Amino acid sequence: xxxxxxxxxxxxxxxxxGLPWLAAGSLALALLLAAFLSQVALTExxxxxxxxxxxxxxxxxxxxxxxxxxxxVMREVNDKGLELMLSLPIGRASHYLGRLxxxxxxxxxxxxxxxxxxxxWAPPGAVAHWAISLxxxxxxxxxxxxxxxxxxxQPVPAIAATAGLYLLARSMAAIQAIAAGPLVxxxxxxxxxxxxxxAVSLLLPRLDTVTRTEWLLYGAPDAAVFLAAMAALxxxxxxxxxxxxxxxxxxxx
Amino acid sequence: MRAGSTRGTTAAAELPPAPSAQALRLxxxxxxxxxxxxxxxxxQAFDLGPQLDYPRLIxxxxxxxxxxxxxEYPLFSAARVYAEIPDPARSRxxxxxxxxxxxxxxxxxxxxxxxxxxxAKHRLRDLPLARRYAADIDRHTTAADVPLxxx
Numbered sequence: 551x552x553x554x555x556x557x558x559x560x561x562x563x564x565x566x567x568g569l570p571w572l573a574a575g576s577l578a579l580a581l582l583l584a585a586f587l588s589q590v591a592l593t594e595x596x597x598x599x600x601x602x603x604x605x606x607x608x609x610x611x612x613x614x615x616x617x618x619x620x621x622x623v624m625r626e627v628n629d630k631g632l633e634l635m636l637s638l639p640i641g642r643a644s645h646y647l648g649r650l651x652x653x654x655x656x657x658x659x660x661x662x663x664x665x666x667x668x669x670x671w672a673p674p675g676a677v678a679h680w681a682i683s684l685x686x687x688x689x690x691x692x693x694x695x696x697x698x699x700x701x702x703x704q705p706v707p708a709i710a711a712t713a714g715l716y717l718l719a720r721s722m723a724a725i726q727a728i729a730a731g732p733l734v735x736x737x738x739x740x741x742x743x744x745x746x747x748x749a750v751s752l753l754l755p756r757l758d759t760v761t762r763t764e765w766l767l768y769g770a771p772d773a774a775v776f777l778a779a780m781a782a783l784x785x786x787x788x789x790x791x792x793x794x795x796x797x798x799x800x801x802x803x
Numbered sequence: 804m805r806a807g808s809t810r811g812t813t814a815a816a817e818l819p820p821a822p823s824a825q826a827l828r829l830x831x832x833x834x835x836x837x838x839x840x841x842x843x844x845x846x847q848a849f850d851l852g853p854q855l856d857y858p859r860l861i862x863x864x865x866x867x868x869x870x871x872x873x874x875e876y877p878l879f880s881a882a883r884v885y886a887e888i889p890d891p892a893r894s895r896x897x898x899x900x901x902x903x904x905x906x907x908x909x910x911x912x913x914x915x916x917x918x919x920x921x922x923a924k925h926r927l928r929d930l931p932l933a934r935r936y937a938a939d940i941d942r943h944t945t946a947a948d949v950p951l952x953x954x
Contacts, residue, residue: 587841587844590844590847592880597840598841598844601834601836601837601840602841604837605834608834721829724831727828728829763836764836764871767836
């Protein structure tokens with residue numbers, strides 16, 4: 551029950567903090583930009599609109615979730631609300647997981663709101679896959695942002711760490727392809743760099759396989775592939791939650 | 804197409820060297836479909852004139868097709884814009900590019916090679932070239948929906 555109350559508090563805070571307006575602004579920006587760009591396209595106007603809207607909304611959803619989490623935690627720390635919470639008879643796990651659950655609901659709500667306009671361009675099945683994937687991706691970002699915000703206790707490093715993790719995870723497949731490319735000289739330094747890239751890639755979630763615009767453009771993914779990608783995201787959310795809980799338990803009141 | 808381009812805009816500028824497909828994929832941050840289409844908007848802003856470097860243009864189109872192989876924008880531009888020019892040498896370059904890309908995905912890209920064959924026959928008046936393209940469509944395209952006129 552404390553978990554559910556804390557989750558509800560997170561939602562109330564998000565609503566009162568203007569997140570719905572920011573989401574509406576993001577939608578308007580994406581739709582206007584897509585409409586403008588499609589006016590100059592010679593062909594594939596609808597595909598261009600869909601691709602631009604989907605890419606922008608995905609970035610906005612992740613950005614809004616990360617900002618909301620970091621701002622919420624920083625506000626609680628600065629207002630001594632965290633210390634007040636820790637003095638109450640609420641388990642630290644309930645506190646942490648309640649907040650994470652609230653942020654996960656925020657991510658899911660943003661995913662739903664951002665997916666609805668895509669029905670104008672893409673079939674419902676593909677949009678549903680995209681929305682579910684974005685909700686989980688947002689939850690992953692929330693877990694990462696909560697972990698960094700609680701651990702680093704400063705907003706700028708927390709946001710930078712979250713953004714760095716996210717961008718690196720999204721571009722890791724391309725970095726691996728470059729590191730393993732046929733034009734790379736087989737020197738010791740290049741082999742070491744390749745090994746380092748492969749090692750780092752094992753630690754990161756495969757964000758290049760989720761929330762793909764190609765699902766919207768060319769059809770929903772295969773069920774087995776989709777479930778495997780979502781399961782991998784779920785595992786990373788659990789890992790980040792566990793890491794955050796461990797650090798939170800270690801933290802002195 | 805564009806009236807009164809000002810100095811410093813892409814219309815009058817030289818087309819820069821094409822990035823590699825891997826560099827484009829890295830820059831896309833997991834959104835190659837969006838970047839590919841927006842990059843085509845950037846590419847088409849360069850004036851279609853004698854100063855347009857066709858080998859560089861082809862390198863750009865090749866990289867953008869590698870970024871999103873199922874997008875039809877690069878081959879549409881190649882066939883309907885960049886190949887339909889008065890200069891036969893540059894037109895042939897573009898038609899050969901279309902042929903090269905067709906061989907990578909015949910069942911999806913045959914319409915562009917069919918258009919290239921028509922350009923070869925009616926614009927370049929090069930019947931052997933048109934026959935070569937038509938023969939390749941007949942040989943490599945196995946999709947059931949290819950109409951008889953294309954073969």
